[in-house]
Amino acid sequence: MKRYLMTPGPTPVPEEVTLSMSKPIIHHRTDEFKGIFKETVELAKRVMQTENDVVIFASSGSGAMEAAVSNVLNEGDRAITVNAGKFGERWGKIVKAFGAEAIELTYEYGDFAKVEDIENAIKNNKDIKAVYMQASETSTGTFHPIDEIGLMLKEKYPDVVFVVDGITAYGAIDVKTDDWNIDIGITGSQKALMLPPGLALLSVSEKAKNVIRKNKNRYFYFDILGEIEAKAGKFTPAVSLVVGLNTSLKMILDEGLDNVFKRHETLAKATREAVVALGLELLSKRPANSLTAVKSPENISSTDIITKMKELGVDISNGQGSLKGKIFRIAHLGYFYKPDILMCISVLEMTLKKLGYSAKFGEGIKRAMEIFLDE
Ligand SMILES: Cc1ncc(COP(=O)(O)O)c(C=O)c1O
The missing domain is CATH 3.90.1150.10 (Aspartate Aminotransferase, domain 1)
Structure with missing residues (x-):
């Protein structure tokens, strides 16, 4: 049938992408692969509308969500998490798993986050280090006003790290990472990027990098700064998926x-x-x-x-x-x-x-x- x-997610994979991934595997420490990886990162930056560094993890999207928490928050730090669905709820769970405090803004399923609620939550709770939310909450099909929230944070709380899970937004909806002050923007391969599951992408601003640098490290594999430094994968990258990503990003940019x-x-x-x-x-x-x-x-x-x-x-x-x-x-x-x-x-x-x-x-x-x- x-x-x-x-x-x-997963979503259909175009034939062009499948064919590019079925080429013979190459070693990840060759100049050939390093060149493909570097080009892929540059293409991803264009699709994510950012000048910031982009890291590619061999994991599902939740791996990048975890990295955005473990690298940014220390034990005892406080963050706002927006829970308007299953994936917003996940932010709260990850923050708690790393011993930080999640101040959860809860909305009825189908509702969206309001900029004034985020502003009040930061005002009423001391020392908020980051805001974690979705761009598109996949469990309810809702798009949050991340543009308004990002601009409010930039103007009023410029030290707060703004983390946006754009896993079902990037490549489908116009998410302007830099213009909207998104410090960490996240996506996954099996959504609008038209690939099988297995890659998570994360953009990281200079501000976020400075916060990460000062943190006490509580991670090993999901090492954002280590990945940036390694250039073509600190560990063995998902070589075939990266080759496929190179093709799919080119398809998006060609269109x-x-x-x-x-x-x-x-x-x-x-x-x-x-x-x-x-x-x-x-x-x-x-x-x-x-x-x-x-x-x-x-x-x-x-x-x-x-x-x-x-x-x-x-x-x-x-x-x-x-x-x-x-x-x-x-x-x-x-x-x-x-x-x-x-x-x-x-x-x-x-x-x-x-x-x-x-x-x-x-x-x-x-x-x-x-x-x-x-x-
Ligand atoms: C908005 C959003 N966040 C996070 C995830 C989790 O991604 P993954 O299942 O790739 O870990 C999904 C997956 O559907 C999602 O749609």
């Missing part, structure tokens, strides 16, 4: 960052408006362009929708934690184009009809087509 992967962001915006708009036309409700109050989280119709579990769609070959995602069975998530980040969305919406409509939800049958796909025709 032909399968269609529409989950927010043009603005075109890539516009493509994601259009796909997101069509998906959102299609499900609304079907009479369904979005979970997020500030939807991200990388994925769409939709509330399941009353009396229909999203688990049943997902299972039925899988039978037709289409993989979408369930809600996480307390949202399991209540929402479903359709991803459109990375290697996605208009026909992917049309296919997914039609299969969703057929599935909903089979499950007894036939209100507005055909309206979703009609709306998606109208949006694409208007382009």
Whole structure:
């Protein structure tokens, strides 16, 4: 059966990228690989819109999240963490795991962080060293106003290290790392970078580097400064994935960052408006362009929708934690184009009809087509 992967990571990998990774492996200490690594870092800087150093770890995205905590915070340090979903909750867990104090700003799932809440939390709690949050909270499909938050921090709290998990944002949504004062920006390979899982990327500002330099080290593998110094990997890099990343970053830059962001915006708009036309409700109050989280119709579990769609070959995602069975998530980040969305919406409509939800049958796909025709 032909399968269609529409989950927010892993995402589909283009043939060009797969082929580049299937070339014979080369040794990581050769000039050839050092050249590829150096070029890849430069390409990543352009996609992440930063002049800062970029480190590539052989790990999943959470490895870079852990590095951003273990390298920045000492035991007993205090940080604000934004918990508006499963991944925001993870920041709190990592901070606590390293013996630091997490002052958690908790939002209802689907809600977004407010700049004034962050400002008040820093004002009301002494000695905040860093703010940890997501750009796009994947569990709810929400995009936080990281631009406003970054600019507020720059103006009012310039010593606070601003750490942004952009794992489902970079390469899909216009995240301006330097302009928005992001000290540490994080992404992972299996999302908009169109690669298999296994790489985590992290940009690090001069300010963050100075903080890290002064810290008592409580890490070994996830050594940000050591990686920068080593240039092409302190340890054995994931050679084939780095070669693939080189290809995928070139594909993104060849398309043009603005075109890539516009493509994601259009796909997101069509998906959102299609499900609304079907009479369904979005979970997020500030939807991200990388994925769409939709509330399941009353009396229909999203688990049943997902299972039925899988039978037709289409993989979408369930809600996480307390949202399991209540929402479903359709991803459109990375290697996605208009026909992917049309296919997914039609299969969703057929599935909903089979499950007894036939209100507005055909309206979703009609709306998606109208949006694409208007382009
Ligand atoms: C926003 C966000 N943060 C963190 C992670 C964790 O990344 P990984 O599973 O690669 O460790 C994910 C993965 O879905 C994510 O979407």
